[in-house]
Amino acid sequence: MKTEPILYSLTPYDPAGHRFRIEMRIARPDPEGQELRLPAWIPGSYLIRDFSRQIETINARCSGKAVAITKTGNHSWRCAPCKGTLHVEYIVYAWDLSVRGAHFDETHAFFNGTSVFLCPTGLETSRCLLHLHPPAHARNWKVYTSLPVATGRSAAARRHGFGLYEAPDYDALIDHPVEMGTPQVARFTACGAEHELVFTGVLPNLDLKRITADVKKICESQIALFEPSTLRAPFLDSADRYVFMTMVVGDGYGGLEHRSSTALMASRRDLPTIGRSEAGEAYQNFLGLVSHEYFHTWNVKRIKPAAFAPYDLSRENHTRLLWVFEGFTSYYDDLMLLRSGVIDQKTYLARLAKTISAVHRGPGRFKQSTADSSFDAWTRFYKQDENSPNALVSYYAKGSLIAAGLDMLIRRESQGQKSLDDVMRLMWTRYGRDFYQGGGAGIAEDAMPGLVQEATGVDASDFIARHTEGVEDVPLESLLASQGISLSWKPVSDAPTLDVRTRVVQNEVQLATVYEGGAGHEAGLSAGDVLVAVDGLRVTRDTNLEQILASYQAGQTVTLHVFRRDELRKFDALLRPSAPTECVLSVE
């Protein structure tokens, strides 16, 4: 039976008030009363976000007459029974400047489908049509999205135009975010496939040429990794191009992956301007982000854990495998910068050393495994607080070290014949390549050791058990040595330490984290304390705290004055030598 498509129509109508109007037409609603739902979360960001709270008003009509619509849960509504076509109209407040939400003012509009499109229960697999309308004040705006235009229909959008777009089902509809406005745009092809770079925000003299050249190399290297013989880009199963949409702000960093595009947030100072030749660390971080989100086009958007195939958008979807989907992606993001020649080996090793140092700084890595951290992403990793370094491990950072370790283990055990690349290619051909074309299967929670064995002949089950279900550190020293790289540790500072992390808030030095078992913890200090003085000398900045401590030696006791809330407290702290937690990597 051929069902009628669900028609959505979206108009950004109130730029000052940041409001979208959405109209929805369902030709054959559930005769018992149509249920409508908005996702509780957005895939890729594992936190219940309650997007439904931004729906200001909603009403429904059946063949022209008003029908009752009733809230039935946090994210769901039910319309009274309707014989004929059901029309639903609602207003969404769009003022969340993040890659996860929707944002609209007189300069641009951006949205994720998860914020704006209600899903009619029972009609999830129906074809969706989306009619995009320009705001009245800016008819000259253009549309940037990987969502395909609705070819062959009278109101079909032209490339970058307003009008009709289409998606094969609801899952696809919400996986193509849309940017509208007058951004700076560059285009390139990688392995014959079209890519677009879209930058929104004020950006004088942006060096688009340089960014385009670098991103092209990264994309080509990744396509060659997964499809060495066909060089076929993965997103061609759902779009005619890949779109990088970047919102540039004064201070921001982040990204969210989609099947044929990514939404990024970057700081203006991180992007190169024309005439500046140095490739600073900040720009490398931006390219690392681009590389990370692009790698997700394979790893998590098509190769998925069974728990995400399909997503249940009404509640948390638990998997113990985010160390694969975020960790492996974090390992390959920088590695692909190296392989594509965007950074050199020295820079790569410095970036890897930084990750190793960050993981080894957190005592929480001995309390929580990366598999547990994956499962608890919803309630712990995404809800971090001052104690998180003592209690959690990052499935991103430690997951990337697990990937690095596994890669080196496979190379060592196979005498250099196999690598983690072979595992990625097996996962791709078995689960990913046809995921949106009749596949749809995900990776079982316990499948990784078997996949590694099958792809490489190496038995890594003990390694995987120790470092993902167990909390052991990855033995990087010996593994790196097998690749000709030496690892050593040095203290972060010559000065003795309180083992705390500080931040400056309104010219006051506040303790952000007190590391468990460190000098500050033993002395009785707490996160949130405002450090006033060390032995009577005023503390005003992080740097002057380090200067003050530099005139002491480990083993000496200092008197600290802090404000806890509005009460002055006094603590005596026995200073310790700065621990050797900074990793240094060098080629032997």
Ligand SMILES: [Zn+2]
């Ligand atoms: Zn990621």
